[in-house]
Amino acid sequence: MVQQYKVEKANYIKEMFNSKKSNIFNDYSGLNVEKITELRTQLKEINSKFIVVKNNYIKRIIKDIKLPDMDNVLEGPTAVTFTNEDINEVLKVLFNYTKKSTLKVKGGWAEDRIYSSEELDSLSKLPG
Numbered sequence: 001m002v003q004q005y006k007v008e009k010a011n012y013i014k015e016m017f018n019s020k021k022s023n024i025f026n027d028y029s030g031l032n033v034e035k036i037t038e039l040r041t042q043l044k045e046i047n048s049k050f051i052v053v054k055n056n057y058i059k060r061i062i063k064d065i066k067l068p069d070m071d072n073v074l075e076g077p078t079a080v081t082f083t084n085e086d087i088n089e090v091l092k093v094l095f096n097y098t099k100k101s102t103l104k105v106k107g108g109w110a111e112d113r114i115y116s117s118e119e120l121d122s123l124s125k126l127p128g
Contacts, residue, residue, distance in 0.1 A: 013053055014061045016082045022110035024081040024094060024120065025073040028052065030102030036079075039097050048083035048090050068114055073107035087111075091124035 017023060028036060040050045055074040062070060083090045087110050097103050108115045115123070 010057050017061050020082040020084050022083050022087045024108040025106040026079045027076050027104040027106055028079045029077050042093050046089050047085050050081050052079045088126055095124040
């Protein structure tokens with residue numbers, strides 16, 4: 001029998017994918033609770049959320065809402081940054097955080113297309 005909290009979490013994550021225009025996939029390996037909390041606080045200031053999600057949940061949700069296959073970014077520990085804000089501002093926070101931690105930006109979905117980590121890094125350097 002499926003535990004109710006798992007169903008509720010999966011539904012919440014699915015709603016986040018449906019309601020946010022940008023989803024950035026991150027590898028949070030090596031980040032302790034203190035570092036994750038610090039990053040979440042910075043992202044919250046720009047109305048974004050950083051949520052650790054099991055890859056299996058993400059794969060099912062992506063299939064359900066008919067997003068393109070993103071298996072290449074769904075390897076290893078994954079946290080998703082959800083936002084409706086300007087993606088450049090969110091990327092600036094994430095890529096600045098990669099400079100002082102083990103966080104890695106793996107790729108993302110924004111403006112109805114998939115972006116590689118390199119493309120997102122380039123976007124983060126644009127003025128705005």
